[in-house]
Amino acid sequence: MTFPVQHAIYLSLGLFTLGVVGVFLRRNIITVFMCIELMLNAVNLAFVAFSRAQGALDGQILVFFVMTVAAAEAAVGLAIVIALHRSKDTLDVDAFNTLKW
Amino acid sequence: MLEAILFYSFAGLALASAVGVVAQRNPILSALSLIVTLCSLSAIFGLLGSPFIAALQVIVYAGAIMVLFLFVLMLLNVPRREEGDGPRGVLKGVAILLGLLFVVQVGAVIAAHGHAAAPAGYEATTQSVAQLLFSSRFLYVFEATSVLILSALVGAVALAKKDL
Numbered sequence: 001m002t003f004p005v006q007h008a009i010y011l012s013l014g015l016f017t018l019g020v021v022g023v024f025l026r027r028n029i030i031t032v033f034m035c036i037e038l039m040l041n042a043v044n045l046a047f048v049a050f051s052r053a054q055g056a057l058d059g060q061i062l063v064f065f066v067m068t069v070a071a072a073e074a075a076v077g078l079a080i081v082i083a084l085h086r087s088k089d090t091l092d093v094d095a096f097n098t099l100k101w
Numbered sequence: 102m103l104e105a106i107l108f109y110s111f112a113g114l115a116l117a118s119a120v121g122v123v124a125q126r127n128p129i130l131s132a133l134s135l136i137v138t139l140c141s142l143s144a145i146f147g148l149l150g151s152p153f154i155a156a157l158q159v160i161v162y163a164g165a166i167m168v169l170f171l172f173v174l175m176l177l178n179v180p181r182r183e184e185g186d187g188p189r190g191v192l193k194g195v196a197i198l199l200g201l202l203f204v205v206q207v208g209a210v211i212a213a214h215g216h217a218a219a220p221a222g223y224e225a226t227t228q229s230v231a232q233l234l235f236s237s238r239f240l241y242v243f244e245a246t247s248v249l250i251l252s253a254l255v256g257a258v259a260l261a262k263k264d265l
Contacts, residue, residue, distance in 0.1 A: 003108040008149060009211050011112045015119050015138070017200045022123035024196035030174060031128050034135050037166065038119055041142055044154070052149045055220035060230045061239055063154050067161050068246045072253035074166045078173045079260035085177050086263070 008049035016042035029084070029091045033077055040070045108148050115141040132170050139163045153227040 015038060022035030044063045051059025081091070088095050114137065121134035139162045147155040234243055 003105045003148075005149070006211060006216065007108070007112070008145065010208065011115065011145070013204060013207050013211065014116055015142075017204050018116075018119045018123050020203070021196050021200040025123060025193055028128050030170065030177075031122075031125075031131050034122055034128075034131055034170065037135065037162075038122060038138065041139065041162070044158075045142060045145065048146055048149050048151050048154055051151070051225065052223055055223050057225055057230060057233050060151060060154055060225045061234055064157070064230075064234065065242065065246060067157060068249065071161060071166060072249050074169055075253050075257040076260065078169055079257040081173060082177070082261045091177065 005049050005053045008052075009046060012042045012046040012049065014042075015039075015045065027092050027094060029081055029093050029096075030078075032093060033074070033081070037070065037074070040066060104148055108145065111141040111144045111148070115145065129171070129174055132167060132174060135170075136163055136167050139167065150223050151225045153225060153230050 019035045019037075019039035019042060022038065023032050026032050026035065044066055047059040047063045047066070051057065084096060085091060118134040118137035118141070122131045122138065125131040125134060139158060143155045143158040143163070146152075146158055233239065
């Protein structure tokens, strides 16, 4: 007996929701970034599970591209975090409200 | 049977450490919890018949991206003060409520429509994934990602440098 693929989709749903809730709850900008990574991973899991359910390989290729984009996003995002920390000396997301009216 | 036991234990581990990422107040502990989540997801990818993605997950996510995160956390030397509750007290309840609502709604959709019987003998080996990746369908997209990585590299250096 093996596990149904559907349960992997449920796991993906749970991880994605935790990531969304974390983006709303956390104030440290790096933790918010980690929650975004969590959401990207949940999407990867859904792609792999659907790929498995359909018996097609296209989902695997999409996971490859999502990982590439995640790596680029992490590099640029963390560079922005360093630049923000240099200008305001804090990592609190509420401190960066220059564009907000 | 063994597959099911492994799947559910790694799924529980992934969910528990994901809760740790969100609930932890110290960002370094969040990062360490996230590494546990990524490694258990890698095991789940392996159980779903995708050894290539499982290896990529450990190398790229747990290896490269999380090292970058920890490096920045150590570099910035964030004070470990408690986050103030402030106006977020109400938002916290709303966020958790909306999260539960989302889980119930999408979960109901999956429960209603998600009964696909997985075809037997499915194995996404490195060879089969690479043959599709380098076929004419995806080759140009693959080459475009190298441009993306290069521009991210240049952009990261330009952003983080004090005066260019």
